[in-house]
Amino acid sequence: MTIDFQPLRTERLTLRPLRAEDAAELHRLINDWEVVRNLSRLPFPYPRELADEWIASTHKQIAEGTAWHLAIVGQDGDTEVLVGCVGLTRVPDTRRAELGYWVGRRFWGHGVATEAAGRLSRWALANLDLDCIFAKALVENERSAAVLRRVGLVEAGRGEAEFRARGGVLPVLHFEAGREDLTAPPPLPEPVVSTASALPPGAKPLLMVTACALVDPDGRVLLARRPEGKPMAGLWEFPGGKLDPGETPEQGLIRELKEELDIDVSAACLAPFTFASHDAGAFHLLMPLYLCRRWEGTVRATEGQALAWVRPNKLSDYAMPPADKPLVALLRDFL
Numbered sequence: 578m579t580i581d582f583q584p585l586r587t588e589r590l591t592l593r594p595l596r597a598e599d600a601a602e603l604h605r606l607i608n609d610w611e612v613v614r615n616l617s618r619l620p621f622p623y624p625r626e627l628a629d630e631w632i633a634s635t636h637k638q639i640a641e642g643t644a645w646h647l648a649i650v651g652q653d654g655d656t657e658v659l660v661g662c663v664g665l666t667r668v669p670d671t672r673r674a675e676l677g678y679w680v681g682r683r684f685w686g687h688g689v690a691t692e693a694a695g696r697l698s699r700w701a702l703a704n705l706d707l708d709c710i711f712a713k714a715l716v717e718n719e720r721s722a723a724v725l726r727r728v729g730l731v732e733a734g735r736g737e738a739e740f741r742a743r744g745g746v747l748p749v750l751h752f753e754a755g756r757e758d759l760t761a762p763p764p765l766p767e768p769v770v771s772t773a774s775a776l777p778p779g780a781k782p783l784l785m786v787t788a789c790a791l792v793d794p795d796g797r798v799l800l801a802r803r804p805e806g807k808p809m810a811g812l813w814e815f816p817g818g819k820l821d822p823g824e825t826p827e828q829g830l831i832r833e834l835k836e837e838l839d840i841d842v843s844a845a846c847l848a849p850f851t852f853a854s855h856d857a858g859a860f861h862l863l864m865p866l867y868l869c870r871r872w873e874g875t876v877r878a879t880e881g882q883a884l885a886w887v888r889p890n891k892l893s894d895y896a897m898p899p900a901d902k903p904l905v906a907l908l909r910d911f912l
């Protein structure tokens with residue numbers, strides 16, 4: 578089976594689908610009481626054939642979109658070294674997925690689990706339709722709880738879970754994180770109408786963003802997905818962006834539409850529609866939304882962002898920033 582999954586890279590590691598030829602090394606690393614004793618579903622001793630079966634099952638899960646279990650590999654000169662595994666399993670029919678990981682004992686103490694689990698979680702929130710990552714750690718396993726906290730998950734209560742290798746039920750801590758816990762904090766807005774130095778105490782800077790609902794001849798609206806690394810990664814938004822100093826909203830939008838979608842729009846084709854005025858925490862967002870039905874060129878994602886042409890009555894199926902919610906309702910009624 579060929580798996581359509583681009584490896585995820587971190588500073589030191591690569592997360593890639595497991596391969597049949599990883600089985601022997603994977604078995605050597607995981608058939609270790611110190612590793613298995615902390616993992617809920619695995620038996621001990623861990624039979625060699627289970628490694629083959631499990632690797633094959635992870636390929637099927639990635640293809641079906643039900644779970645993403647990946648090898649964590651490092652580099653020793655030119656040689657790739659299997660270090661452990663990290664995975665996310667989606668809870669069927671929800672926007673939640675459970676995070677799990679293990680690292681071979683000789684690689685402990687180097688921050689591998691934090692680096693791998695953080696990367697997979699942030700990738701997942703940006704690229705899969707998920708809103709929440711959760712995990713559990715044995716109460717006695719402080720090392721794992723520390724990993725989850727460093728990744729950005731927060732404690733969400735206690736419970737119990739079955740640990741197969743231990744032959745029974747043990748107390749666990751539950752952890753979870755939403756998008757705002759795991760994606761980059763909002764950058765301090767640069768182009769502001771009122772500058773920070775001129776602000777009275779307690780006032781927030783105003784961030785001017787310009788955005789557009791492109792409407793195609795079928796009446797569908799274009800949404801773009803915020804990529805990994807940006808605040809609110811994974812949410813769908815109207816194309817657009819922050820104004821550069823000195824730009825009018827129309828000029829900024831024409832520039833953004835060229836940069837992000839490679840289309841040419843004239844100011845005459847930008848019809849003012851409505852605006853968002855939203856308290857975004859560190860700043861206040863003011864975002865005029867234009868409607869545009871005519872442009873030149875073919876829409877393409879120049880920055881690798883996912884795009885979707887969406888029927889107005891389906892817009893609410895897409896998770897969007899809070900500022901956009903009132904705009905979606907108005908757009909649905911208008912189109």
Ligand SMILES: Nc1nc2c([nH]c(=O)n2[C@H]2C[C@H](O)[C@@H](COP(=O)(O)OP(=O)(O)OP(=O)(O)O)O2)c(=O)[nH]1
Binds near residue numbers: 787864
């Ligand atoms: N483009 C756009 N931005 C939105 C929408 N809703 C919403 O809250 N925003 C917010 C998210 C960000 O705080 C801000 C846009 O800033 P950004 O950093 O994504 O814009 P940009 O394209 O200029 O990004 P960059 O060049 O600085 O990377 O506006 C929307 O529908 N479209």
